[in-house]
Amino acid sequence: MKNSSLSESLIVPLLQGQKVNHCLHSCHFSLSPIAAHSHVIFHLCLCSAEFPDLRKHNNCMASNLTPAIYAKLCDRATPNGFTLDEAIQTGVDNPGHPFIKTVGMVAGDEESYEVFAELLDPVIKERHNGYDPRVMKHPTDLDSSKIQSGQFDERYVLSSRVRTGRSIRGLSLPPACTRAERREVERVVVDALSGLKGDLTGKYYSLTQMTEKEQQQLIDDHFLFDKPVSPLLTCAGMARDWPDARGIWHNIEKTFLIWVNEEDHTRVISMEKGGNMKRVFERFCRGLKEVERLIQERGWEFMWNERLGYVLTCPSNLGTGLRAGVHVKLPLLSKDPRFSKILDNLRLQKRGTGGVDTAAVGGVFDISNLDRLGQSEVQLVQTVVDGVNYLIECEKRLERGQDIKVPPPIKLSK
Amino acid sequence: MTKNCHNDYKMKFSRDDEYPDLTQHNNHMAKVLSKEIYDKLRSKSTPSGFTVDDVIQTGVDNPGHPFIMTVGCVAGDEESYEVFKDLLDPIISDRHGGYKPTDKHKTDLNFENLKGGDDLDPNYVLSSRVRTGRSIKGFTLPPHNSRGERRAIQNLSIEALASLEGEFKGKYYPLDGMTDAEQEQLIADHFLFDKPVSPLLTCAGMARDWPDARGIWHNDNKTFLVWVNEEDHLRVISMQKGGNMKEVFRRFCVGLQKIEEIFKKHNHGFMWNEHLGYILTCPSNLGTGLRGGVHVKLPKLSTHAKFEEILTRLRLQKRGTGGVDTASVGGVFDISNADRLGSSEVDQVQLVVDGVKLMVEMEKKLEKGESIDGMIPAQK
Numbered sequence: 095m096k097n098s099s100l101s102e103s104l105i106v107p108l109l110q111g112q113k114v115n116h117c118l119h120s121c122h123f124s125l126s127p128i129a130a131h132s133h134v135i136f137h138l139c140l141c142s143a144e145f146p147d148l149r150k151h152n153n154c155m156a157s158n159l160t161p162a163i164y165a166k167l168c169d170r171a172t173p174n175g176f177t178l179d180e181a182i183q184t185g186v187d188n189p190g191h192p193f194i195k196t197v198g199m200v201a202g203d204e205e206s207y208e209v210f211a212e213l214l215d216p217v218i219k220e221r222h223n224g225y226d227p228r229v230m231k232h233p234t235d236l237d238s239s240k241i242q243s244g245q246f247d248e249r250y251v252l253s254s255r256v257r258t259g260r261s262i263r264g265l266s267l268p269p270a271c272t273r274a275e276r277r278e279v280e281r282v283v284v285d286a287l288s289g290l291k292g293d294l295t296g297k298y299y300s301l302t303q304m305t306e307k308e309q310q311q312l313i314d315d316h317f318l319f320d321k322p323v324s325p326l327l328t329c330a331g332m333a334r335d336w337p338d339a340r341g342i343w344h345n346i347e348k349t350f351l352i353w354v355n356e357e358d359h360t361r362v363i364s365m366e367k368g369g370n371m372k373r374v375f376e377r378f379c380r381g382l383k384e385v386e387r388l389i390q391e392r393g394w395e396f397m398w399n400e401r402l403g404y405v406l407t408c409p410s411n412l413g414t415g416l417r418a419g420v421h422v423k424l425p426l427l428s429k430d431p432r433f434s435k436i437l438d439n440l441r442l443q444k445r446g447t448g449g450v451d452t453a454a455v456g457g458v459f460d461i462s463n464l465d466r467l468g469q470s471e472v473q474l475v476q477t478v479v480d481g482v483n484y485l486i487e488c489e490k491r492l493e494r495g496q497d498i499k500v501p502p503p504i505k506l507s508k
Numbered sequence: 509m510t511k512n513c514h515n516d517y518k519m520k521f522s523r524d525d526e527y528p529d530l531t532q533h534n535n536h537m538a539k540v541l542s543k544e545i546y547d548k549l550r551s552k553s554t555p556s557g558f559t560v561d562d563v564i565q566t567g568v569d570n571p572g573h574p575f576i577m578t579v580g581c582v583a584g585d586e587e588s589y590e591v592f593k594d595l596l597d598p599i600i601s602d603r604h605g606g607y608k609p610t611d612k613h614k615t616d617l618n619f620e621n622l623k624g625g626d627d628l629d630p631n632y633v634l635s636s637r638v639r640t641g642r643s644i645k646g647f648t649l650p651p652h653n654s655r656g657e658r659r660a661i662q663n664l665s666i667e668a669l670a671s672l673e674g675e676f677k678g679k680y681y682p683l684d685g686m687t688d689a690e691q692e693q694l695i696a697d698h699f700l701f702d703k704p705v706s707p708l709l710t711c712a713g714m715a716r717d718w719p720d721a722r723g724i725w726h727n728d729n730k731t732f733l734v735w736v737n738e739e740d741h742l743r744v745i746s747m748q749k750g751g752n753m754k755e756v757f758r759r760f761c762v763g764l765q766k767i768e769e770i771f772k773k774h775n776h777g778f779m780w781n782e783h784l785g786y787i788l789t790c791p792s793n794l795g796t797g798l799r800g801g802v803h804v805k806l807p808k809l810s811t812h813a814k815f816e817e818i819l820t821r822l823r824l825q826k827r828g829t830g831g832v833d834t835a836s837v838g839g840v841f842d843i844s845n846a847d848r849l850g851s852s853e854v855d856q857v858q859l860v861v862d863g864v865k866l867m868v869e870m871e872k873k874l875e876k877g878e879s880i881d882g883m884i885p886a887q888k
Contacts, residue, residue: 140656143655143656143659143660144654144655144656145655146655146717147684147717147720171513171514173517174513174514174517175512175513175514175515175516175517179654183716186716186717186720187715187716187717187718272518272521272526272561273525273526273527273528274518274521274522274525274526275521277525278525302529328710329716333569334565334568334569334711335528335529335569336569338529
């Protein structure tokens, strides 16, 4: 991207009193103070020379980042020093897939969502079905007693699971956190979890300190998480310093699990074999509230606000950050050409039983909610409950040789 | 990249809380970086904003291998070698045979000073190659540079290379602009470089924005090749089939000097100083940045008990024919100079020429069933 005008030689003093040479060529040095700071961002070239080449890209960031927005935001940084280039790096490095639209950017801290709102708001709107953070409010509801018919037919549903993430306010997020911050997250969370009692009593296994035996057990339980290999995550800087300050906590019963410092400060998972989604969600809500109480006792809190709900690293996880799902046997329905449409209308998504980016095995699918922001936890879990019950009904009908109907699309309440 | 205010924010935390856990690590950085050195350097940053954490990130993320000692750190700009000298000088010393902070490095790109090198037996020496890197003054290095800088480097490089004539007349192929046919030809010629997959490089930030402003230039004869914005600003390679290392080195020196003249005209000469020679991203490539080598058939010698010792004494190293971290195939080895800093280009290529000549003679002796004990050289 050549700057068409040659600039004159010009020495521009830096705030620190240093001099900068000029390039008698296609770019010139520019210095622009950050809006909120006394520190200088050292830009060797014009913003137009810095604008990424997004012509082959298909992600939400690339769809929304214009040169005008870039020019406006490129000199800003959050109070902790996180910049636009850092936020979008993962989307620049990973052009995406013609069929799958990734988000293409991350937040480095809570303030990113404010400082880079001009870009993040349209990205959020696109990703979350038109949710407009400038005018809308996100409902939070962790009252599990409201769930109806939350027990599935266990001839079909093999397991039930609800996960979310939580960030500790005041500490930077995984793309930007320093080693000290990451260790602080670990200290705060592990300390709080040691206060859990009853069916939530458990133990923390640090990735750097666990014994081989513990590691093997965690692998057998399918609890152990690995260093991220996906370039979507590594290009965002989330695997730095691995495995420092990473770990896994779980209760003795192995039904409540917390990942520390993986893709978010914490990922909280409630699960069990079988189809009792109501109980899974009850434990989820109770556990989350307990953990919140315990960190508040120590002077900390979760990142949350009215406009975005729970604040997490990836804009796709804002709001509830909630994915509630089941492993369910649908061998006949999954072969029906209307399967995708049925899922779409029920606001559900399918994945293979290895999780995102895996294939289904033996007609068993991971079915979960599509949405995250704009509806509460209770609403989303109810959507999954109703939807999965419908899918099971379809499967049974097909077993009996009866026809099935594509349900009308669920209206997204705003 | 803006690290100044991020670094100030980091200073809120204690040294002990920020100091990396290097207990599982085996690389040069981990051996040198004490808490005291970390404490001294953590508040600093170069004028462009590169910090000690940026320098060491690749070494923190890649603990290393029990047998191979990686460097574990990179420079983000020319000033890194000054600002972080308390860390980098001891690493340079460890990596480059005790090279001291007060030592001076000799640069000699006068190809006429090379003796011989035109008579390596082509029945054994299949190909000859000399490569080095060059950094363009006034820009930050691949771990740190912005898209704008990388593009400016590409533009300057295209201009410089487009002005070359005669044996150096050639063409530039940008990575994101080449046709399928061009790509296939470059692959067939073994010229095309890929997006780095080694975590040693990706953790240092060198693959950012790929393939923006990356490309390959080569002359029409396919004997002189320049990589733009891969692991260094420029990698310059002269090569040809057969054993005429003298000719390869001549073309290398002449081509480099022509390119350098053009960059200098634009006030963007190569980064160089009399202590560290040519400044490159990885401290292992300081000095000459030169790897001069051959692909040579040594099926018998390579299985001889003294092979490693012979290489060490000749100041040479072996690699497989796929380059670093590959195995040899069919007894063919990539043999090149081990040194980079503290001896000149001519010195290093001379070692390769003399050493390979000797090893081919040893191979011939072994073929005849004779002993090579009398030929084992003294330590050079």
